[in-house]
Amino acid sequence: MSNLDFLMTMKASEWIRNIIDILLVWFVFYKLITIIKGTKAVQLLKGIFVILIVRFLTEVFGLSTLGWMMEQVLTFGFLAVIIIFQPELRRALEQLGRGKIFTRSSLQEDEEQKRLIEAMKKSVSYMAKRRIGALISIEKETGLSEYIETGTPLDATITSELIINIFIPNTPLHDGAVIVQKNKIAAASCYLPLSESPFISKDLGTRHRAALGISEETDAVTIIVSEETGAISLTVAGDIMRNLTIDEFEERLTELWFGADETALVESNVWKWGKKKDG
Template sequence: MREVFEIVQNIGFKDLIDIGIVAYVFYKIYMLLKETRAKQLVKGIVVLLVVTQLSEWFQLHVMNWILINTMTVGLIALLIVFQPELRRALEYIGRTKLLSKSMQDLEYHELENIVNEMMESISSLSRQKIGALIVIEKDTGLSEIAESGTILDANISRGLLINIFMPNTPLHDGAIIIRNNKILAAACFLPLSDNPSLSKDLGTRHRAGVGISEKSDAFVVMVSEETGAISVAQHGKLSRFLDTKTLKTRIVNTMKPERTKKSWRFFKLKWRQNHENDESDAK
């Protein structure tokens, strides 16, 4: 107890900074591993370390020799097993504000037009119960995913988005990739999530949306062809049954640059008024 008191007494300001940095790094590592296969693998490694130490204490020489040699070559095995998680961690570091460039700056009127076109198309697809999968690229590049589909490099428009996802059309099966203010590609194949906590009721479209959000910082919008329900995925988290107001807010928060934040309140009020007027005309 006295030794602990002396250690605490000798802790200086630099030591506190050092401890804080290490704690922050371990917290970020935990958040990266949370709800992934790596979390279970880490538990297995901890068990092996404990068993190795116990075998040394109880002088179980054969078991201890096997475990020590296993741990010696285990570093290479860890690099192979944790390859997806290591890639995800490096991408996360690369997305930090100090090292990454921001999204292409959109003018206020450009953002307004893009969001309106996207919202009208998504609302229409939802009403008609037409399945859709829209991936909005952020800092992590999705060129490899785009190359798996058909490159369009087209302006975002309600008609084009609806026509892409219409059943029995050449590009309806797959996802579209939106880069900045353009539809980069359509009919793209996305990696499926193998998260065991996802509902068994989810189909391939939703698992693909969650899958790409696990491997990048993309924002993904999904429309169910069975129910017309709107869902979004980001950072591996799935949010289901969103209304248009909530979806609009999340899309704008994803796409808007810093200097449009002050004017966004006016845009939100204007969009709501136009939406209410359209509903009144429809009635």
């Protein structure tokens, strides 16, 4: 009987059961991947993948000695994994016992978003009060790699202390923009394109023109702290929200960074509020 004939003879209940089985297996693997994402276990999986490829190649090319070595690695590797990753396995089992293993990834994502917003809020508040000029551009869907290449690579975790230190006047990296990519500070002292729009207010300086310029060419969200007044502004999709309070800044940044896309926000009352605020 061919595979096609076998599939045709299956009952509807068997189809449903098999589909559910496949979906459950996929869901378990997906959750396991999200749990180990960002941990040293990712490197282990890469190593195992390489070993499996080598083991397959030894079979194809008849490399008996190397094949025997890979067989031993796979045989005793399981025990090594248990020993090396004992803390991670213990935490995973504890979460399973508490019923949290399937909610961990979403909780972690929410916590990380709150941490990032709090870091931005704290640093912007500090710089605004002391009139320290700042320019921070956050990558979304459109890549900013060409602008990152103009600056100094950092690949650093976002913290308020680091952001403040970067923009302290007369330090090596304070001139230019910080670019955030994949929730990390990718580079500092980057050059952004200046907007050439004739409709920009005359009282806006180079930082604001650069923020508007990058927002006209990409979907990036850009934060500006004015060196002259300490005013906080946000740009996206070629528009600017100026003179935000720190609470308004937190709310708008959360919406723009982790909420709806910029097109929806431009058409929303939230964005119109920002434009009316600017007058």
